[in-house]
Amino acid sequence: MKKQISVAMTALALAIMLAACGGNDSGANKTPANTPANTESSAGADNAATGQQLTIEATNFEFDKDEYIVKQGEPVTITLKSVKGNHGISINNTDINLKRNESVEYTFDAPGEYQIVCNIPCGNGHAKMVSKVVVQ
DSSP: OHHHHHHHHHHHHHHHHHHTTOSOOOOTTOBOTTSOOOOOOOSSHHHHHHOEEEEEEEETTEESBSEEEEOTTSEEEEEEEEOSSOOOEEETTSOOEEOTTOEEEEEOOSOEEEEEEEOSOOSTTGGGOEEEEEEO
């Protein structure tokens, strides 16, 4: 009886992990790497105070862009939108760790490339969920 419960619980946990991200998209709708990140801001004093806006959308085993471009030394509000599946992000060489639909304001002081990875195991394509922030 205990063995059956253990097998059932293991199968359930595996099914949840595999369902977290969903299918395998070819990436045909992905934005080209040389397209700037979403840095547009709508009118209003609040957006003027927060500076750049960067929205990262996570879907089935991929982010919406291969790279996101921001300006060095200017605050940027980074928002993670988990469109399909359950995702989070970490940005290497920073203390940024976001979960689904969270935001944080951050200022990149040094130029360069910062790797973005999904930090929630989301299934077979999890290891392919990488992108980068390019700070100019």
